[in-house]
Amino acid sequence: MTDPQNTTHFGYQQVPVAEKQHKVAEVFHSVAARYDLMNDLLSGGVHRLWKRFTIEVSGVRAGHKVLDIAGGTGDLAFKFSRLVGADGQVILADINASMLNVGRDRLIDRGAVGNVQFAQANAECLPFPDNTFDCITIAFGLRNVTDKDKALRSMLRVLKPGGRLLVLEFSKPGNPLLAKAYDTYSFRAMPLIGKLVTNDADSYRYLAESIRMHPDQETLKTMMQDAGFAECDFYNMTGGVVALHRGVKP
Amino acid sequence: MSAWRSGGTTLKVGVLLALERAVNASIALDPATQKSLQALDGKVLHIVCTLPSHSVFVLFVDQHIELWSLFEGAADTTLSGSASAFFSLWRVRHKATALAESHVVLTGDSLLLQQLQNIAAHLDIDWEALLAERTGDVVAHQLGRAARQAGVWFTGARREAERLAREFLQFESATVPSRHEVASFCRDVDDLQLRMDRLQASIAVLQQQRGD
Numbered sequence: 061m062t063d064p065q066n067t068t069h070f071g072y073q074q075v076p077v078a079e080k081q082h083k084v085a086e087v088f089h090s091v092a093a094r095y096d097l098m099n100d101l102l103s104g105g106v107h108r109l110w111k112r113f114t115i116e117v118s119g120v121r122a123g124h125k126v127l128d129i130a131g132g133t134g135d136l137a138f139k140f141s142r143l144v145g146a147d148g149q150v151i152l153a154d155i156n157a158s159m160l161n162v163g164r165d166r167l168i169d170r171g172a173v174g175n176v177q178f179a180q181a182n183a184e185c186l187p188f189p190d191n192t193f194d195c196i197t198i199a200f201g202l203r204n205v206t207d208k209d210k211a212l213r214s215m216l217r218v219l220k221p222g223g224r225l226l227v228l229e230f231s232k233p234g235n236p237l238l239a240k241a242y243d244t245y246s247f248r249a250m251p252l253i254g255k256l257v258t259n260d261a262d263s264y265r266y267l268a269e270s271i272r273m274h275p276d277q278e279t280l281k282t283m284m285q286d287a288g289f290a291e292c293d294f295y296n297m298t299g300g301v302v303a304l305h306r307g308v309k310p
Numbered sequence: 311m312s313a314w315r316s317g318g319t320t321l322k323v324g325v326l327l328a329l330e331r332a333v334n335a336s337i338a339l340d341p342a343t344q345k346s347l348q349a350l351d352g353k354v355l356h357i358v359c360t361l362p363s364h365s366v367f368v369l370f371v372d373q374h375i376e377l378w379s380l381f382e383g384a385a386d387t388t389l390s391g392s393a394s395a396f397f398s399l400w401r402v403r404h405k406a407t408a409l410a411e412s413h414v415v416l417t418g419d420s421l422l423l424q425q426l427q428n429i430a431a432h433l434d435i436d437w438e439a440l441l442a443e444r445t446g447d448v449v450a451h452q453l454g455r456a457a458r459q460a461g462v463w464f465t466g467a468r469r470e471a472e473r474l475a476r477e478f479l480q481f482e483s484a485t486v487p488s489r490h491e492v493a494s495f496c497r498d499v500d501d502l503q504l505r506m507d508r509l510q511a512s513i514a515v516l517q518q519q520r521g522d
Contacts, residue, residue, distance in 0.1 A: 109323045116323075119382030122352060142371055298320045 068206055081182075081206055085156055094258050095162065096133050101253055102264075108135070110302050111199060114228045115139045117295070117304060123147040124194040127218065129183050130154055130201020134163035134172070140197075141172040151188075153181040154201075183211040188218045195219075199228040203274035212287035219309040225289060227280065230271040231296070231303035238299045246271065277303045319379065326366060326377040334374045339435045344373045346429045353422050356385035361392040387418040 067074045099107045114136065120126055122145040128137045131152040140150045152167070154160040157180055164178050181187050183198065183205050196215050205211045215225050233239040246268035254264030275283060277294045280303075284292045289307030296303050337343055350370035358365045367381040391399075391414035399412035409416060409423070416423060437457075442450035479485045487495070 106320060106324075109320050109327065112327060113319055113323050113379070116378045116380040117382060121383070295319065 081155070095159065096166075098254070098257060098264075101257065102250055106298060107200075110228060110297055110304070111135050111139075113295075113297065114197060114199060114226055114304055115143070117306060118195050118197065118226055119224065120144060120148075120195050125149045125151075125192060127151045127153060127186075127188070127193045127196045129181075129186075129196060129198040129215070130204070131163055132159050132200070134167045136197050136199055137163070137176060138167055138170055138172050140195075141167070141176045144175060146175060148175055150176045151179055151193075152176060153179040153183075153186075155180065155182050184214055185210075186214045186218050190217050191220045192218045193220060194223045195226070196223070197226045197228070200230070202227055202229050202280075203270050208275075209283060209287060212284060212289070216288050216309055221309050223309050225284070225305075225307045225309075227284070227305040227307075229280070229303065229305070230274060231280075231294075231300055232276040233300040234296065235299055238301070242301060277305075280305055322379045326379055330375065330377040333377075335440075336435050337374060339437065339440055340433060343429055343433050343435075346425075346432070347373045347375070350422065350425060353387075353419075354381060354383070354385040355422060355426070356381070356388040357396075358388060358390035359393050359396065360390060361394075385418065387416065387420070387422040389423070390415050390417075 067076055118126075118140075120140055120143045122143070124144050125148060126137075126140045126144060128134075128140065128150065131137050131154050134152055137150050137152040144150060152160070152163055154163065160178055160180055167173070167176055179187065183201070184207050196219055198215075202208055202211065212225075219225060233242055247265075250268050251261040251265045254267075255261035274280075277296065277300065281292050281294055284305060284307040287307075288310070290310040291308040292305065294303045294305040337347070347370055351372070353370045355368040355370075356365065357368065367378040367385060369376040369378060369381070389396075391412070395413035399409065399414045438450045438454040441453060445453070480488045
């Protein structure tokens, strides 16, 4: 029997802590090739607006150093590379090699070279010196991290004092009607679209389940405060379907 | 909920993104303007509309513009005023005195606005080139010529309509005075005001002498 102390959730399943990382990796290896297409299909393109707003809130300027964790196919990293200019630096980090490869190819194809570097890294133990980055973003990645508290502490460590962390993640809609419609869409339509487009319903069922298991807005805010972030707050988008959390390293 | 702000964000970002793409697509049709924008690289213009209440940040990045709903920092130039004030600023004929004639308030670096006015004055978008990509050169040219002729006709028709309306109101129905009549009336009022002031001063002197 599995020891409940050493288990964590993988969607609605309880799995040994050591296995979660491997299972999440399998999901992302499976979806990497069509990740962007599926994001556009599933969100109706709205994920681009959520990411755009994250860029606006980031306060990133020319010369800044930015870390984009779970950067996937590099949507945020591309925008940051233009904002930081030749004197700045953007690091696109992802634990998953397949996603990182897709992201690297896309950024090179779009001409984002020179100030962008790539790192296969685990958010729980970031391989960077203390006080390195002006801004860290993690978009739609934190819910897949096994130990979120450890990851938040790791991010705090590598941020410069005054630097900000932005967590863009699915959250809990405030309106019960919207929540009901969102549930129906997540558990009926998303696996079906996944099955039709990528022949992989399970990965998109995991996506819906992992969103439900992710802490709600207030809980994540408290987790950030507990990790040591100051000025923590969040910004609901699309009725709370997605929330952008912000915290500053004191 | 203690969110730092909430509501309408996605929609506003979406509208601004669509507008930004349209503006950048237009700018891409005028290489000279695109090159001029390079001089503004890194600058931020904040446009604040007080009525209705809206604000937008215009960022100049890499020869194109970005329209942001939020900007975490200080803008180089801020323009604020009501929607009608911005409309009158856009409509004013003498660009050199445009800001002074409007009710738009400028704070910060006025050079950015001057540079933008210069760029806008020399904006020459090649719409035919855009059309030609979809319809071919011949059709695009015909459509372009028709559009230019329609533009000339509408401009002439508008001016003529303005002239006729002015003449009707001023001369036929005598509902409103002409500009010269108003100016003359104002001069008379000013003159009367000055005479009254002098008369009042003289009376005050006489009263003072009588009191002594």
